[in-house]
Amino acid sequence: MSALNTSYLRPKEFILIGFLGMESYQTWISIPFCVMYVLALAANVLIIYTVKVNHNLHNPMYVLLATLSLIDLAMCCLTTQILKIFWFNERAIAFEACLFQMFCVHFFSSLESSVLAIMAYDRYVAIYNPLRYMSILSYRFLAKLILSHFLRDLILIGLLPILASRLPFCSSNVIQHCYCDHMGILKLACTDISMNSYLGLFEIASIFGLDAIFIIFSYVLILRSVLKVGSKEAFRKALNTCGSHLFVILYFYTTLLFSVLIYRTGQKVVPEIHIMFSVLYLLVPPVLNPLVYAIRTKEIRHVFLKVVLNKSNHSKIQSARC
Secondary structure (H helix, E strand, O other): OOHHHHHHHOOOEEEEOOOOOOHHHHHHHHHHHHHHHHHHHHHHHHHHHHHHHOHHHOOHHHHHHHHHHHHHHHHHHHOHHHHHHHHHOOOEEEHHHHHHHHHHHHHHHHHHHHHHHHHHHHHHHHHHOHHHHHHHOOHHHHHHHHHHHHHHHHHHHHHHHHHHOOOOOOOOOEEOOOOOOHHHHHOOOOOOOHHHHHHHHHHHHHHHHHHHHHHHHHHHHHHHHHHHHOOHHHHHHHHHHHHHHHHHHHHHHHHHHHHHHHHHHOOOOOHHHHHHHHHHHHHHHHHHHHHHHHHOOHHHHHHHHHHHHHHHHHHHHHHHHO
């Protein structure tokens, strides 16, 4: 096969279409995205720092919070491609870079799902058997749990770009999206994509599907444990905490399911709405997670305020000395 045909079947770059037809509003659309991006970065960095510097927060619950914040930071970094489209109109992305971005989007999304499932189990153990909490969720067991989920997600998600890179692309190199998405790339292939599509469905079912079922089961057990206590105050507190957690989880899986169904069922939805949901799927959870899982947690809120006040007092003392 000639070099010309090879480049034709494997384009040097893809073109991300972004929000087609809304170019005149891109500056205004970029403002809320930029605000969410900055908030997510600041909040998650502060949570990681707060957990790291305070030894009282060195237990499984806060280790999981810090892990979730690390994943959210990675999710935020993926949205820089969207901001580049808005601000600099940079729509071209190299073939290999596009596949790597696709892997990162799905890999970090699956990691977030895995950590949410582990956190649901952590809450169940804390409520059901608080006296044996540290012995059940030891650091060794927690490390094994996180590592097993990490390897599961890495292997399953890693197959997506490997198989996609073997496809011939001879019709177009224009992706109807703001970033490189698995099905968005597959739809450009000029061959049968059934195997790739089935692999994607298997990955969704075996990662997100199983995690969602485990989360639901854990919260059902939490609710049953609280009802057994018979205390209205305990029930109200658990409902308040679990309700906010479930709201974030519901948002995460609903936006994921919406994006998957639009691609798979071929429903006629305005492309801008589909793209908007996909972008919010990446940006909103990193903003909501610190608010729901960390700031609303009394212990980490008190430690965070203590760290901020100490820094402020230290600055005042230094200024007075000068």
